[in-house]
Amino acid sequence: MSATFDTIANIIAETCDIPRDSIKPESHAINDLGIDSLDFLDIAFAIDKAFGIKLPLEQWTQEVNDGKATTDQYFVLENLSARIDELVAAKGAA
Amino acid sequence: MRLEYFQLIDRIVDLDLAGRKISSEAVVPETSTIFEGHFPGYPLMPGVLLIETMAQTSGWLVVAMNRFKRMPFLAAVRDAKLRTFVTPGQRLAVTAELAHDGSGYAMTDARIACDGKAVCSASLTFSVISFPNAEMRQRMRDTAERIGLPSTEALADG
Numbered sequence: 001m002s003a004t005f006d007t008i009a010n011i012i013a014e015t016c017d018i019p020r021d022s023i024k025p026e027s028h029a030i031n032d033l034g035i036d037s038l039d040f041l042d043i044a045f046a047i048d049k050a051f052g053i054k055l056p057l058e059q060w061t062q063e064v065n066d067g068k069a070t071t072d073q074y075f076v077l078e079n080l081s082a083r084i085d086e087l088v089a090a091k092g093a094a
Numbered sequence: 095m096r097l098e099y100f101q102l103i104d105r106i107v108d109l110d111l112a113g114r115k116i117s118s119e120a121v122v123p124e125t126s127t128i129f130e131g132h133f134p135g136y137p138l139m140p141g142v143l144l145i146e147t148m149a150q151t152s153g154w155l156v157v158a159m160n161r162f163k164r165m166p167f168l169a170a171v172r173d174a175k176l177r178t179f180v181t182p183g184q185r186l187a188v189t190a191e192l193a194h195d196g197s198g199y200a201m202t203d204a205r206i207a208c209d210g211k212a213v214c215s216a217s218l219t220f221s222v223i224s225f226p227n228a229e230m231r232q233r234m235r236d237t238a239e240r241i242g243l244p245s246t247e248a249l250a251d252g
Contacts, residue, residue: 038169041199041219048196058198 004051004081011046012077015039025078030071053087095147097126102147103188106243109158114192116155118241120147124182139180144214145171148204152190152218154243156200159192162235166200166220174216184208190218198222 063069129137156166190204225231
């Protein structure tokens with residue numbers, strides 16, 4: 001598993017009091033782990049701080065609402081990890 | 095404070111957008127029907143309204159930082175500590191600073207002091223969205239002008 005996934009999983013476990021071993025790369029944050037929108041703000045804050053980025057939650061939400069993306073693309077943890085890696089890389093290239 | 099209108103901030107003392115900080119002043123009214131229940135014979139400013147005072151101060155910071163384009167709505171209160179009683183007539187110094195500016199949310203750390211002594215503090219989370227309608231935006235601008243939020247004309251787009 002990637003270091004990014006481990007960081008996200010630890011954040012989710014601590015923030016939402018979810019057993020760490022139940023958090024897997026294929027877990028969907030909302031559908032599988034039961035994280036609601038308010039809890040996800042806490043997670044987003046911790047991720048923003050941990051990686052020095054700003055998760056574009058509003059953009060992602062709009063894309064899902066417009067049918068341009070599925071929630072899986074952003075909230076399945078292995079996909080979320082990939083999105084975070086992209087944001088970190090983009091920040092480093094800027 | 096205009097307690098009956100739930101407008102708890104009397105004036106903005108300082109707005110520092112670069113420093114992401116704000117300070118305000120609020121004077122607890124001498125009389126209010128709220129004190130008849132809280133408590134009979136021993137009037138105290140309710141702790142939840144002190145939290146609301148911190149939230150409103152924080153909210154004005156978020157409104158200003160978003161140039162009156164977006165409105166913060168309180169979503170979470172964390173680590174609220176109510177350290178001492180607040181009585182009618184007391185003058186409160188409220189401060190808030192932006193702890194994090196997220197996408198569609200904001201977090202602040204706020205405090206209230208009275209005569210230099212700590213009264214309460216809390217960490218607040220706001221959901222930040224576009225104003226639901228033009229009327230609300232205009233009414234907020236009117237209130238901002240009344241309480242002296244600096245440079246509201248410069249902050250507001252047409």
